[in-house]
Amino acid sequence: MGIISRGFGGRRREPQPGLPPGQYLTHDFPVLSAGPTPRIPLDKWNFSIVTETGEKHSWNWAEFTALPAEEFTVDIHCVTKWSKFGTTWKGVALDTLFEDVESAADYTMAHSYGGYTTNVPLDDLLDGKAWVVYEFDGEPLHPEHGGPARLIVPHLYFWKSAKWVNGLQMLNDDEPGFWETGGYHMYGDPWREQRYQGD
Amino acid sequence: MKNRISWRVATVTAARWETSSARTLVLDVPDWPGHLPGQHIDVRLTAEDGYSAQRSYSIASAWSAEAGSPDAGTVELTVQRLDDGEVSPYLTDVVEPGDRIELRGPVGGWFVWREKQTAPVLLIAGGSGVVPLMSMIRARGLARGRQPFRLIYSVRTPEDAAYADELRRRVREDPGLDVHFVYTRKTPDGWPAPPKRIDVATINSHGWPPDFQPDCYVCGPTAFVETAADILVALGHDPKRVRTERFGGA
Ligand SMILES: Cc1cc2nc3c(=O)[nH]c(=O)nc-3n(C[C@H](O)[C@H](O)[C@H](O)COP(=O)(O)OP(=O)(O)OC[C@H]3O[C@@H](n4cnc5c(N)ncnc54)[C@H](O)[C@@H]3O)c2cc1C
Numbered sequence: 030m031g032i033i034s035r036g037f038g039g040r041r042r043e044p045q046p047g048l049p050p051g052q053y054l055t056h057d058f059p060v061l062s063a064g065p066t067p068r069i070p071l072d073k074w075n076f077s078i079v080t081e082t083g084e085k086h087s088w089n090w091a092e093f094t095a096l097p098a099e100e101f102t103v104d105i106h107c108v109t110k111w112s113k114f115g116t117t118w119k120g121v122a123l124d125t126l127f128e129d130v131e132s133a134a135d136y137t138m139a140h141s142y143g144g145y146t147t148n149v150p151l152d153d154l155l156d157g158k159a160w161v162v163y164e165f166d167g168e169p170l171h172p173e174h175g176g177p178a179r180l181i182v183p184h185l186y187f188w189k190s191a192k193w194v195n196g197l198q199m200l201n202d203d204e205p206g207f208w209e210t211g212g213y214h215m216y217g218d219p220w221r222e223q224r225y226q227g228d
Numbered sequence: 229m230k231n232r233i234s235w236r237v238a239t240v241t242a243a244r245w246e247t248s249s250a251r252t253l254v255l256d257v258p259d260w261p262g263h264l265p266g267q268h269i270d271v272r273l274t275a276e277d278g279y280s281a282q283r284s285y286s287i288a289s290a291w292s293a294e295a296g297s298p299d300a301g302t303v304e305l306t307v308q309r310l311d312d313g314e315v316s317p318y319l320t321d322v323v324e325p326g327d328r329i330e331l332r333g334p335v336g337g338w339f340v341w342r343e344k345q346t347a348p349v350l351l352i353a354g355g356s357g358v359v360p361l362m363s364m365i366r367a368r369g370l371a372r373g374r375q376p377f378r379l380i381y382s383v384r385t386p387e388d389a390a391y392a393d394e395l396r397r398r399v400r401e402d403p404g405l406d407v408h409f410v411y412t413r414k415t416p417d418g419w420p421a422p423p424k425r426i427d428v429a430t431i432n433s434h435g436w437p438p439d440f441q442p443d444c445y446v447c448g449p450t451a452f453v454e455t456a457a458d459i460l461v462a463l464g465h466d467p468k469r470v471r472t473e474r475f476g477g478a
Binding site: 031032033034035036037038039040051053059060061062063064065066067109110111143144173207210211212224225226227228 | 233234235237270272273274275276279280281282283284314318322327328329330332335336337338339450454457458460461467468470471472474476
């Protein structure tokens with residue numbers, strides 16, 4: 030426990046099951062990104078998985094949205110301290126995208142329009158743990174929130190859920206992405222408060 | 229671990245009001261490693277029963293690497309009070325010099341300005357978003373930088389402008405620094421235009437042309453940042469040169 034802040038009571042003391050340490054609950058949907066919001070026309074959109082041997086699997090918008098999709102509801106936790114419960118998304122499970130991918134690599138780097146990258150271990154993307162989504166709350170995903178499509182990895186801090194995602198590069202070794210290079214944690218588990226390097 | 233960003237106990241050495249609702253805290257931080265303008269720290273408050281709350285605050289001051297500088301361990305924050313907020317009213321209205329506050333950082337490696345950047349700089353601030361941009365202006369002043377700097381600073385009323393006196397002084401004394409205010413609710417007497425929100429015309433006439441390839445920094449409430457960054461891209465600025473920091477809120 031830290032030092033006591035004289036005269037600080039705190040307001041949000043209702044116990045909140047489902048809220049990781051250091052987080053507070055919000056009902057709006059804050060936006061976090063490092064630059065302007067890219068606008069990607071759907072006829073230019075493409076998503077690909079590139080293995081460590083250079084083999085490429087790719088989908089255009091029509092192909093992607095024709096894949097079996099799932100609707101799911103999850104809690105999300107942003108490293109800037111807000112959490113939002115019960116967000117509903119629709120998209121394609123990574124299990125579906127990896128069905129025909131042959132790879133022995135354990136790590137991935139997600140790439141986005143605009144140049145953003147973030148690293149996620151492959152295990153954290155499979156077995157129903159992650160999706161590439163294109164709807165939020167029954168509506169097409171707004172560009173501010175990562176549309177046309179974004180990654181959703183709800184069990185990690187939300188910066189791992191790359192907005193405007195356009196591909197995954199398989200890697201034999203874990204490498205830092207954009208925020209990770211700036212001092213954020215390589216893995217980012219909100220339940221262990223892995224905000225920054227060394228946490 | 230070498231890179232660990234660990235919690236430190238800072239002591240509040242002074243506090244001053246910048247406006248009627250924004251207050252600067254001057255903190256003495258032992259073993260402060262130094263920071264770049266634009267970086268932020270995380271503050272952690274702990275109640276007697278162990279409940280704690282954390283928030284991020286940008287650093288307002290510039291840091292001098294000069295050995296033996298008396299300011300080497302000094303970090304200034306400027307906090308805008310949100311009336312229904314949990315942490316900001318505590319920092320503006322309860323904390324007094326002598327109190328101790330836990331913080332860690334500095335954090336952030338993208339929304340920063342480095343002296344070695346030679347391009348002209350356009351800073352666009354909405355409300356308390358001016359804080360990290362002020363750190364950039366101060367760092368440039370400290371380094372006697374010659375990079376042309378322009379600040380477009382949107383505030384509700386003239387009374388809501390933080391650092392107003394210092395900005396006025398710096399425009400006179402720091403060569404190549406320009407400041408333009410946008411008033412959204414009330415203008416000063418004699419202002420040539422009615423109150424308005426930041427728009428294409430403002431950024432077009434008070435920013436830099438895209439041809440100059442300026443480095444742009446936009447900071448403030450999320451909606452403000454979205455608007456200003458979209459305008460910059462629409463005017464032809466390279467999105468890779470537009471860095472944003474969103475403080476949250478509506
Ligand atoms: C990287 C970063 C740097 C920041 N730097 C600064 C800074 O230099 N100075 C500063 O004053 N603040 C800064 N902030 C915002 C700060 O972290 C807090 O969000 C803010 O002080 C509100 O906290 P609170 O506990 O008082 O309000 P909360 O109890 O968290 O929220 C109260 C109400 O205000 C709304 N709200 C939350 N944040 C904002 C906001 N920024 N604007 C408007 N409404 C809001 C919430 O939705 C809620 O309805 C920064 C945020 C980030 C992410």
